[in-house]
Amino acid sequence: MSLRYLSKRLMYTLFVFLFVVTFNFVLFRLMPGDPVAMLSKEIVSDPEARAAMEKLYGLDKPLPIQFLNYLKSMITFDFGQSFQYREDVWTVLKDKIANTLILGAASVPLSIIIGVVGGIIAGAHHGKKLDIGITSFTMLVYAVPSFWLAMIFLLIFGVKLGWAPFNGMLTAGVQYNSVNWAYLKDLFRHLALPAISYALACFGSYLMIMRGSIVDIYGEDFVLTARAKGLSERQVRNRHIVPNAMLPTTNMIVMSLAFIITGAFSIEVLFTWPGMGRVMVDSVMRRDYPMLQASNYIIALMVIIANFVLDILYTYIDPRVRVE
């Protein structure tokens, strides 16, 4: 990979970031209404109090200065106070993000493995019973709304069979002083049901993409070449088909990784997982604008970063991207 390519992608990423941030700024300035009026009716009528308010929020400064201040706070993750928590937004959000990442780390790799391996198996048996079986099952699970699937899981394995807890991240009331074995055990037990439901909700799209690419590539000429060379079916599949089929699948996986951070709203809500998805749902309910704005900003940031990572990753898996 050339330094030129890297710097080009970096410039592009920076440009997209600035665009998104600026858009976010302009959007709120264009909205009708007076921000000070939102705070209190009395203040608006009193010019002195109003001026003090505007000074407090920096609204007395000209727009370019406001923009620079805004930019600075975005970069330093200073999102102000949450309306519902009465606390610094980032302080609240970073814990929630960590919780969501724990759930994501437990479920997303699982769904990627099921999706990719299942897709390879189904694609290699294209049109046969095994393929029809895998594909039908996947379509069924994929078509079912994830919240319904999660509810069924919760009901069967959580309530009826009682195999695993389905409430929160840790057993309520138990205090852990450090990350020790007991803590991890408790965490993993709580993780089981939401992680598996989440994985089931996600793997379908990976599997269908992987299967589709595998089937397409089986018809390519270089597969015939590989067979003519005397490679076994297994070698043809592992050396020639899968590396090519991974290209569209990797694209999809990396892009979906960006959205891990938002969590699966429905699953976090159902299993009362204290993650970012649940915070966002709560914030919408309670009109917690600073929290929502920060969440949106972080999602945008993740998507931009994922795109950048994908650009770099692609140069390793697809040689055609290396020449610009």
Added chain:
Amino acid sequence: MSERLLEVKDLRTYFKITAGEVKAVDGVSFFLNHSESIGLVGESGCGKTTTALSTIRLLPDNGYIHSGQILFEGRDITNLPEKELRDFRWAQASMIFQGAMNALNPVQKVSDQIVEAILLHEKVTKRDALERVKGLFDLVGIDVKRVNAYPHEFSGGMRQRAIIAMALACNPKLVIGDEPTTALDVMVQAQIIDLINDLRHKLNMSMLMITHDLSIITETCDRIAVMYAGKIVEYGKTDVVVRKTLHPYTDKLIHAFPNIYQPRVMVESIPGDPPDLFNPPAGCRFNARCEHAVKGLCDCKEPPLVDMGGEHFVACHLRGGNQ
């Protein structure tokens, strides 16, 4: 060791489709001696590619060899077990695919794809295999410095050269060329033909060339087999077949080419379409399109392939001499 490298006897290759069976190759026989080359020529869908793919048993899933023998140095390929078949492919008989198509894996280095074939069939180190690839690049006229290139970094002509290099990697006794110059521009086409001819003499290799382009066969092949609707209709030494054409179809095929030495006239086309191989016509398969066809003979009785002397065979009631 027998003189015959390849002998195909009454080969029938069929394809299963939902409606039944398509007889893509229906009783084809020909032979090829060591260091000779033979060209299979015919329209699209006449069974020439199927014949070639049958010889290394590389048929699509729904295709199978119904009957007949393919003797490679006396060994019948049609009933070779899977493992031996894989060892046979490329080491004994390799293929030159159409380079313009996607015959090379786009995400692998060209050299790695050739090394893969060498390592599969021979016990050599990767370093030695790579050295051989460099030698092959040199042989086919690709700059050895390009050894680390990917397929997309090559031009169409270079890709075709690389594919030829790949076909030669394990020193096979037979090289099958499946339309190796199709979809290349005329200049590159000429270069590739020169290269193939050159290599044929240098390496003393036997070749089975499949093409719809008669001119390529006349330039590269000792023998020619004209196929029509799954059968060989005329077969013999190239210059004999071209100069003393017997079968009306071969005649039409030759006249479908413009002659640059003669006054400019519209080239002739062959009226009608090739027959449906799912339900082939009775009698001579060419009878519906043949201007010499005799009612009551050509549309009833199938003409056998008869030897007209000097290893020149023809399957025609009128020209075959046994009316």
